[in-house]
Amino acid sequence: MSEADIPPLSLHFLAVLSLLCFFSGANSDDLQILLNIKTSLQNSNTNIFNSWETHNSICNFTGISCYSDGSVKAIELSNQQLSGTLPFDSICQLKSLQKLSVGQNSLHGPVTDDLRKCVRLQYLDLGNNFFSGEVPDLSPLNRLVSLYLNNSGFSGTFPWNSLSNMTGLVDLSLGDNQFDSSILFPAVVVELTRLKWLYLSNCTIEGRIPPGIGNLTELLNLELSYNNMSGKIPPEISKLGKLWHLELYNNDLIGKFPAGFGNLTSLENFDASTNHLEGNLSELRSLTNLASLQLFQNGFSGEVPAEFGEFKKLLVLSLYTNQLTGSLPQMLGSWADFDYIDVTENFLTGPIPPDMCKQGKMKELLILQNKFSGQIPATCVNCSSMTRFRVSNNSLSGVVPSGIWGLPNVGLIDIALNQFQGPITSDIQNAKSLVQLLLSDNQLSGELPPEISKATALIQIDLSYNQFSGYIPATIGELKQLGWLALQNNNFSGNIPATIGELKQLERLALQNNNFSGDILATIGQLKQLRRLSLQNNNFSGTIE
Structure with a gap:
């Protein structure tokens, strides 16, 4: 058919x-x-x-x-x-x-x-x-739009030239691989003009950021951290007007922020920490969308721009180990769910901004080793989210607000080397997460409250070089994790409570230069972990067995 x-x-x-x-x-x-x-x-x-x-x-x-x-x-x-x-x-x-x-x-x-x-x-x-x-x-593979090979154990020489066929690439992620060292920033990359996501961190690139980076005007994310990049940040980077995430940290970059850097007004996250950058921060005044700014361990100087206090989205500010001067903007962190500030090791002066925990979300206040003055803001007592409170080595004064002692989530209170006055209050019984209490070199006074025994996570207590008085409360023996008790150079008196012998984790006990009296308890000799004991300049009698 x-x-x-x-x-x-x-x-x-x-x-x-x-x-x-x-x-x-x-x-x-x-x-x-x-x-x-x-x-x-x-x-x-x-x-x-x-x-x-x-x-x-x-x-x-x-x-x-x-x-x-x-x-x-x-x-x-x-x-x-x-x-x-x-x-x-x-x-x-x-x-x-x-x-x-x-x-x-x-x-x-x-x-x-x-x-x-x-x-x-x-x-x-x-x-x-x-x-x-x-x-x-x-x-x-010239049809590729997205290529993710990051953090996968690759080594040797990456075939950079093969990228020249991938003119439609939008996402390129090659970081965290130990490719052969001594490769300069690959020229082929800055020809991929459709890129929106470029992740080249920690893949042994060195040399300068090429001016051609300005060709990548569609970029939203640029990450070049943990390489050996040197030289200045090129002014052409200011052409990346859509960029919202920029990471340049842990390189050898030098110089100032280039003119025009403030044009990157879409930036939300910027980290150029651990470089050799210098100059002031004035180019960042217009970056009003910043949520996270990290520039620690550089050589920046001058004042923190007043405009930072008006950044409505700012959650994280880390500027430690620079040479910054002047005061912090007093509205800093008061607009959003501010989370973290670290401006340690600068030359900052003036008062602590009062409303950084206005939204009740702040976790870490780290401003030690500056020249801040004034008192701890009263608003800090409502900051129940706080996990680290460090204001040591400044010129702060006044009475510590009682609520500070009882912050429920704080693991570290460090107010040493200031001019604080007043007592530790019974609020400390609420500090269930407190591990370190560092109060040395102040003018604090009063008795050590027995309620301190309720802060059962305590490992280190340092009250040295203050004006504390009275007895050590017998409840001290309830702090079963305590490894360090430093009470030297105060006005404590009375006998050492027998419960000291129950501190089986105690490694250091410093009681010198007080007015203690009575027998030195045999139980101290039973503290098997004790490595350092200082008792001189008291009125003790007896021996340690």
Whole structure:
């Protein structure tokens, strides 16, 4: 029978049958490939492969997406506790595969040249694994839009030139790999003008940031930290008007912020810490969207711009170990859920901004080793979120607000080397998280409250060089974790309570230069962890057994 003799309905049936046979054959091939992948990863501590069975449609396999014809479009198995080696020779036989996402697993072994055959890939994520060896030449993967190879154990020479074919790249993440050292910033990268995300931190790049960085005007995220980059920040960086995240920390950058840096008004997170930058911070006055600013361990000088006090989104400010002078803006941190400030080791003066914990979210106040004056703001007593309160080595004075002693989440209170007065109040019984209480070299007075025994997490108490008086409360023995008790150079008196002998973790006991009296208890001799004991200039009698 000729084709002309076949009824039209039969021709339609034959066409459909032929198409179904084609799809069935294609699906059969993809099924076998997926089963090969399952076999390679069969020792993984995961249940995701339970659905990868021959009686299921491959499009119903966990982590598999298909086109309408039933062919595999995407493998999405990131963060699934996978272990083993990836069979790239099998994977790249999936003719329609556009997405391979297996990041954040425990995959190991080499990435073989077979990866070059995945020519339809638009999205490739092998990041955060334990691969070894070099990354193969990826030139054939010229359709890639997103490439994530970060923190995956790669070494050797990265095939930078293969990126020149990937003109559509939007996301490029190669950081945290120990590629061969002594490579300059790859010129090919600044030609990828569609990039929005560039992560090259900690991958042994050195030399200057090239002026061509200004070509990447679509960038939202730029991370170059933990490299060996040197020279100045190029003024062309000011062209990146969409940039919201910039990390340059732990390099050898020098010089001032370039003119025009203040044009980066979309910046929300900026970290250029641990470099050799200098000059003032005036270029940052217009960065009103900043939520986090970290510039510690540089050589910045001058005043903190008054405009910082008006930044409505600012949550984190870290400027420690610079040469900053003047006072902090008094409205600093009062607008948003301010979380953290560290301006330690500068030459800052004036009062502590009063409203940094206005929203009740602040966790760390670190302003030690400056020249701040005035009192602790009364608003700090309401800062129940506080975990570290460090204002030591300043010129602060006045009575410590009683609520400070009882902050429920604070692990460290450090007010040493100031001119504070007044007592430790019974509020300290509420300090359930307090580990270190450092109050030395002030003018504090009064008795040590027995309620201190309720602060059961205490490991270190240093009240030395103050004007405390009265007895050591017998309840001190309830502080079972206490390892350091320094009470020297005060006006304490009376006997040492027998409960001191219950402090089995005590390593240092300093009681010298007080008015203690009575027998030196034999129980002190039972403190097996005690390494340092100072008792001189008291009125003790007896011996330690």
